[in-house]
Amino acid sequence: MTEGVPLNWVLILSGVLFSLGVLGILLRRNIIVIFMSIELMLNAANLAFVAFSRAHDNLDGQVIVFFVMTLAAAEVAVGLAIIVALFRIKGSVDVDRARLLKG
Amino acid sequence: MERVTEKILGWAAVKADITEWWFVLLVLAFPGLGALFNGTIGRRLPRNIVGLIACGAIGLSFLSGLSLLLALLSLPPPQRIIHITVYPWLEAALISIDFSLLIDPLSVTMVLTVTFVSFLIHIYSVGYMGRDPEFSRYFALLNLFVFFMLTLVLAGNLGVMFIGWEGVGFCSFALISFWFTRKRAAEAGRKAFLVTRLGDFGFLVATLALLATFHTLNVVDIAHALRHDETITPWWGTKVTATQALQMPTRFFGLTLGTLLCLGLFMGAVGKSAQFPFYVWLPDAMEGPTPVSALIHAATMVTAGVYMVARWHFLFDLSPLSLTVIGVVGAFTAFYGATIGCVENDIKRVLAYSTISQIGYMVLACGVGAYGSGIYHLITHAFFKALLFLCAGSVMHALHDVLDIRKMGGLMKRMPMTGITFWIGALALAGILPGGLFSKDMVLQPVAERAWALWWIGVLTAFLTAFYTVRLGLKVFHGQPRDRKLFGVAHESPPVMVIPMVLLAVGTLASGSLWVPIFLGHGKMLPEFLTPSLGAPFEASPRLEGIRAGFVFAAASLGVALALWAYGRRPGIMAGLTQHFPWLYRLVARKYFVDELYDALIVRPGRRLSERVSAHFDVGVIDAIVNGVGWVTARFSETVRRTQTGFVRNYALYLIAASVVLLLYSFIRGIIER
Numbered sequence: 001m002t003e004g005v006p007l008n009w010v011l012i013l014s015g016v017l018f019s020l021g022v023l024g025i026l027l028r029r030n031i032i033v034i035f036m037s038i039e040l041m042l043n044a045a046n047l048a049f050v051a052f053s054r055a056h057d058n059l060d061g062q063v064i065v066f067f068v069m070t071l072a073a074a075e076v077a078v079g080l081a082i083i084v085a086l087f088r089i090k091g092s093v094d095v096d097r098a099r100l101l102k103g
Numbered sequence: 104m105e106r107v108t109e110k111i112l113g114w115a116a117v118k119a120d121i122t123e124w125w126f127v128l129l130v131l132a133f134p135g136l137g138a139l140f141n142g143t144i145g146r147r148l149p150r151n152i153v154g155l156i157a158c159g160a161i162g163l164s165f166l167s168g169l170s171l172l173l174a175l176l177s178l179p180p181p182q183r184i185i186h187i188t189v190y191p192w193l194e195a196a197l198i199s200i201d202f203s204l205l206i207d208p209l210s211v212t213m214v215l216t217v218t219f220v221s222f223l224i225h226i227y228s229v230g231y232m233g234r235d236p237e238f239s240r241y242f243a244l245l246n247l248f249v250f251f252m253l254t255l256v257l258a259g260n261l262g263v264m265f266i267g268w269e270g271v272g273f274c275s276f277a278l279i280s281f282w283f284t285r286k287r288a289a290e291a292g293r294k295a296f297l298v299t300r301l302g303d304f305g306f307l308v309a310t311l312a313l314l315a316t317f318h319t320l321n322v323v324d325i326a327h328a329l330r331h332d333e334t335i336t337p338w339w340g341t342k343v344t345a346t347q348a349l350q351m352p353t354r355f356f357g358l359t360l361g362t363l364l365c366l367g368l369f370m371g372a373v374g375k376s377a378q379f380p381f382y383v384w385l386p387d388a389m390e391g392p393t394p395v396s397a398l399i400h401a402a403t404m405v406t407a408g409v410y411m412v413a414r415w416h417f418l419f420d421l422s423p424l425s426l427t428v429i430g431v432v433g434a435f436t437a438f439y440g441a442t443i444g445c446v447e448n449d450i451k452r453v454l455a456y457s458t459i460s461q462i463g464y465m466v467l468a469c470g471v472g473a474y475g476s477g478i479y480h481l482i483t484h485a486f487f488k489a490l491l492f493l494c495a496g497s498v499m500h501a502l503h504d505v506l507d508i509r510k511m512g513g514l515m516k517r518m519p520m521t522g523i524t525f526w527i528g529a530l531a532l533a534g535i536l537p538g539g540l541f542s543k544d545m546v547l548q549p550v551a552e553r554a555w556a557l558w559w560i561g562v563l564t565a566f567l568t569a570f571y572t573v574r575l576g577l578k579v580f581h582g583q584p585r586d587r588k589l590f591g592v593a594h595e596s597p598p599v600m601v602i603p604m605v606l607l608a609v610g611t612l613a614s615g616s617l618w619v620p621i622f623l624g625h626g627k628m629l630p631e632f633l634t635p636s637l638g639a640p641f642e643a644s645p646r647l648e649g650i651r652a653g654f655v656f657a658a659a660s661l662g663v664a665l666a667l668w669a670y671g672r673r674p675g676i677m678a679g680l681t682q683h684f685p686w687l688y689r690l691v692a693r694k695y696f697v698d699e700l701y702d703a704l705i706v707r708p709g710r711r712l713s714e715r716v717s718a719h720f721d722v723g724v725i726d727a728i729v730n731g732v733g734w735v736t737a738r739f740s741e742t743v744r745r746t747q748t749g750f751v752r753n754y755a756l757y758l759i760a761a762s763v764v765l766l767l768y769s770f771i772r773g774i775i776e777r
Contacts, residue, residue, distance in 0.1 A: 025755050034755075095751045102749025 010051035017044035031083050031093045035076070042072045116184040116323040124174070124187050127204055129167040130214060131253050133160040138247035145239030154229040157242035161225050161249055165218035171211050183207055183635045186259050186323045193262075198318050203259030205322055209636035212478065212629075213256040213410055219610070220402045220485050221249050223603035227493055228394040230599035231500060241281060241392070248274035252403050256410065260320035261310045264411065268306070268375065271404045272299050278399060279391040288390040295384035302374015302381050309367025316348055316360070326417050349421055358424070365418060365425035369432075372408025378466060379436040382459050383698055389451040393496030396451060401458050401492055402485035409465040409481055413474040416637060420472065430470025430550075434557040434564075437463030439695075441567035445574065446692045449506045450495045453575050457532065458488055460564060464546050467557060473549035474637045475618075475630045480542040482629075483531065483614045487538055490528035490607035497521040497596040497604065498579060502589050508575065513584040517593040520601045522580045527608040529576045533569035534659040537615030544620050544652045549641040551651050558651075562658045569662025577670040620652055621645045 017040055024037025046065045053061025083093070090097050121128075137160030145153045175183050185206040193200040225245065232241050248271055255267025273296075280292030310320065315338040317325050328335060328345040337348050349361030358366075372378070377385040377400075388400050399405070412419060412429065419426055440460030447453045461484050468477035499506065501518060515522040531539035543565060551558040584590035595601070617629035621643075630640030643651075669676050681688040690696070746757075 022759055026752065026759065029752075098751055099749035102747065 004054065007051055007055045011048060014044045014048040014051065017041075017047065029094050029096060031086070031095050034095065035079060035083070038079075039072060039076070042068060116186060116327065117182055118186045118188070118323070121187050121189050124185065124206065126167055126170055126174075127187065127206060127257065128189070130164050130171065130218075130257065131250060133164040133167065134246045134250040134253065136160065138243050138250055140243075141239050141246060142243035145243055148239065150229075150233070150238050153239045153242055154225075157246050158222065158225040158229065160246055161218055161222045164249070164253070165215070165222055168211065168214040168218050171206060172215065175206065175208065175211055180635055184323065186321065188259075198314055200260060200262040200314075200320055202263055203321060204257045204263070205259035206257070207636045208632045208634075209410075209413060209478065210257050212482070212633065214253060216482050216485050217249065217252055217256065217403050220489050220607070221245075221398060223606055224394050224398045224402075224489060224493070227397075227496070227600050227603040228392075230597050231394055231496055232392060235392075237281070241278075244274055244277050244281070245395070245398070248278065248399060248404070252407070255407055259322060261313065261322075262320050264414075265306070265310065268303070268371070268407065271399070271407065272296060272303070272375070275299075275388070275399050275404055278395040279388045281391055281395065285390070287387075291384070291387035291390040295388050298381050298384040299374040302371045305367040305370025306374075307371075309364045309371075312360070312364055312367070317345075322414065329417055329421065346421065359422065361418070362422040362424050365422045366428065368411065368415060368418075369408075369425060369429055372412055372466070373432065374408075376405050376408030376462050376466065377459050378408070378432055378463060379439055380697070382436065382440070383701060385459055386452050386455045386694075389449070389455050393451065393492055393499060396455070397489040397492030397496070400455065401488035405458060405462055406465070406481045406485065409462065409469060409477055412466070412469045413478055413637060416469070416472075416474045419469070426470050426472060428470075430467055430554055430557055433463045433466030433468070433470050434550075434560045435463070436460065437467060437564045438560050438567070439463075441564045441571065442691055443694055444571040445567060446688065447571075448509050450498065450508050450511075450575065450579065451492070451506060453508075453571060454488065454491055454495060457491075457568070457571070458484075460568065461488065461532070464543065464561065464564070467550060467561065468546040471549050471553040471557070473546070473641045475633050475640045476542070476545040476549060478633065478637070479618050479629055480546050482617065483538040483542040483611065486607055486611040486614050487528040487531040490524060490604060490611060491532065493600070493604050493607065494521050494525040494528065497600055500596055500600070501593045503592065505586075505589060508578045510586040510589055511579045511584070512582045512586075513580070513590060514593055515580040517590070518580075518595045520595055521604065524601075524604045524608040525580065526576055528611060529572045531611045533572045533663060534565050534655065535569070535663065536612065538611035538613075540656065540659075541615045541618060541620055544655060545618055545641075547655055548643050548648055548651055551647075552641075552643060562655055565655055566658040566662040569659040570666045573663050573666035574670055577666065581671070582674070621648050 021037040021039075021041030021044060024040065025034050028034055028037065046068050049061040049064050049068070053059060086098060087093060137157050140156055141153050145156075175185075186203060187206065188201045188203045190202045192202050225242070228241070228245065232238055235241065251267045251270030251274060253267075255264055255271060258264035258267055276292045276296040279295050280289045283289045283292070313325070314320055317328060317335060317337075319325065327333070329349075332344045332346050334342050335345050335348060336342050343351075349359060349364070351360045352358070353360055353363055355363060374381040385400055385405070389396055391400075419429070437460045440456045440458075440463060444453050444456040444460065447456060461480070465477040465480050465484070468474070468480065497518065498511070498514065498521060501514075501521075502511070505511070527536060530536040534540045534543045547558060547561050547565075550561055616626060619626040627640065634640065693699075
């Protein structure tokens, strides 16, 4: 019990969460859901960092998590602003509708 | 200042410095600057200024030429050959060609003739071209022409001479096709350029061979080498004396190198001076403005060939065969041109064929070694032929550019000044009045002595010359006007045109004083002056000289009389003759079908060839490659463009796929390195 969860399992969880995030980006059409998937990917990375920090008894990993969270927050702010602007033009959150850059 | 004197048979060629003779550059600078000025901003200037600059430039050039003459006269005759290197040009291990000028009696004589006649023609042009919209371009080109002509004349070596040679060829082309929107003018310009190019080919080959033999193109150096039989190292390596080098037999029919060089140079002269068979461009060149015909195609450019032969006489003297060729070509052309002149009905073309014929005389003189006589006839011809052309221009101006003499007649009453000056020039041409009479005599005397067969041709030509000249004069200025309406509008030309004509008439008569035959005082100003350049002049026994001159004069008088009778007393007789010998008339009137022959043999096949090459190669290969490059690029971009779908999710896929690949790559590398 004092040893906690084995490192490998946490890493596998992190990997699975990350993969789910990737699949979400690739397969979902709703922009908000894509955003949530991005957040999922970021959190998966956070989990991996914390796991390694625990395993090597090094607080550096946890410091990085702070940075990542800040970054994620900023990104969400900007990203949602863009989505709102897009919605105002397109009238939809369907990402397939945004095809103006088709060349 | 550095002076190196070398003895050439008692005459010393001086190599002087430009700082001492800087004023020779003025002769060239004034027309050059005039051309530059009028060519660039002349468009926006009023016509008075443009004309003033152009005429003034030539006038100043003439004065500079006079200063050259005075400078030359201040030297003793043996030292009157001055070679000046203005600026280095091509300096290589084996060859050396610089921008150099040669000041000697021959070149100064030419400079004065060219600038003086040019000056008068420029003034005349102000009147003649007064209403032309392209006034400034005309004068820019005319000044440019004089610049190049003077370069040719003052050249110290064949390189600089060639610059002038080509330059006058270009200006001639530009001025012949001055009214280039007119198809015939454009074609005439092209024809002139291409035909003279043929001659230039021979000229260039000879120049290069000369360069390869003597490693220099300087007149004084080559003359020196030949006169002193120096040892040189031609291109084939062995050291030989100069004369031996020229006597080397070659692969071309066993002719010697010297002969080939002379023939090559002469080929250039044949083209430029419109001798047979390269004369065909000159009659067509009459499409250009009449002052251009007067200046370029009578007085100056066409005489460049004669000048070149005279300048290189020491080379031609060493090859009697080439001199024979030159003499025969000259005599034949003189006769040939005169025959066509008898049946032409276009006022300018009669004069054009007359020019061809008269230059034949000059060439003939050179062919028998009497270069001074050739130059003398060149000078007098410049005066009276320019005068005749200007009179023709005056007539055309008055009759709204009608050229056909069959529509003229009786113009003397309406244009007396033109008529009188015309007759002065015509009789000089015919060999009756002093200017032309004396020079023609001086040409024929040595021919009689050295090639009597050619002399008879010359006499016959003199007869024909007198005949067609008087014919022209009578048909234009006398008799009943054939077109009443034209006659009605005829008027005398304004003074700006008449005064140059009068001055040229005076000049024609005055030029006779340069070299007077024995029975009239035997003034020898010209030949004595030219001796340093051309050697001693021809001397005949006085009695023979008198007899021959009398014979030629009689032949000319007979021609005059015949023309007066045929066109004055019995107007229908010539028409009657043409009925009796229709084939002969047709032959001559169609200029012996030479143009048709050239067209069939050269022009048409050439055009067919170029059309075929153009279709197969230019369109088929070159265009295919260029278009092909474009086509490939377009196809490629079409393909690549398909990745730009605009789908955000596609882009996300590319992103993730790429990162997967990178990940796998580092993963596998990690495994391999373990």
